[in-house]
Amino acid sequence: MLLTAFAIIRIRNLFSVVILTGLFSLLAAAIYILMDAVDVAFTEAAVGAGVSTVLMLGTLALTTNDEKTTSKSRAVPAAILSIITGAVLIYGTLDMPNYGDAKAPIHQHVAPRYLNQSAQEIGLPNVVTSVLASYRSYDTLGETFVIFTAAMGVLAIIGRGRRRRKKENVEREAKA
Numbered sequence: 001m002l003l004t005a006f007a008i009i010r011i012r013n014l015f016s017v018v019i020l021t022g023l024f025s026l027l028a029a030a031i032y033i034l035m036d037a038v039d040v041a042f043t044e045a046a047v048g049a050g051v052s053t054v055l056m057l058g059t060l061a062l063t064t065n066d067e068k069t070t071s072k073s074r075a076v077p078a079a080i081l082s083i084i085t086g087a088v089l090i091y092g093t094l095d096m097p098n099y100g101d102a103k104a105p106i107h108q109h110v111a112p113r114y115l116n117q118s119a120q121e122i123g124l125p126n127v128v129t130s131v132l133a134s135y136r137s138y139d140t141l142g143e144t145f146v147i148f149t150a151a152m153g154v155l156a157i158i159g160r161g162r163r164r165r166k167k168e169n170v171e172r173e174a175k176a
Contacts, residue, residue: 001027015057015065022053035099039128047147055154062158 004024008017025048032041097104114131122130132140 001031013065014060014063018053018056018060021056022049025049025052039132051151055151058158059154 001024004020004027008020008024011017011020025044029041029045029049032038032044101107114135115127118127118130118135119125122134124130124133
């Protein structure tokens with residue numbers, strides 16, 4: 001994943017960047033499977049490697065394949081901001097418990113209740129389904145709303161390009 005991320009940063013051909021981004025999401029999905037988070041892996045594969053890649057390829061069909069270069073005066077502050085943000089995010093993970101730690105706070109709070117009582121409370125035999133459909137239903141609804149809003153935004157951007165080209169064609173035909 002690190003090599004893929006480095007390649008994404010260095011390559012200037014946007015088609016290659018989109019494909020590598022899809023590969024990055026697919027690799028993330030594989031890591032989620034190794035961590036026994038199959039539901040998250042499925043979402044990452046479907047949204048990150050699937051839908052996002054298709055939408056970006058559709059956007060590239062309406063634009064150019066090459067990135068426009070920016071001046072160094074704009075790149076340096078962006079790089080500094082990215083490094084600071086990365087450092088803050090890494091700092092935020094320093095007090096996290098070790099992966100798989102049975103004494104981690106997340107395993108002591110609601111997880112035992114979900115595992116032991118969700119079948120009786122919700123009536124579904126699958127714990128993941130009962131948690132997502134009932135206990136975290138507002139969260140799941142919010143995630144669905146975010147994905148829907150993003151898709152509508154991309155479709156609006158794509159549609160704007162088509163309308164502009166259609167208007168230009170009509171104006172050319174009127175002049176001819």
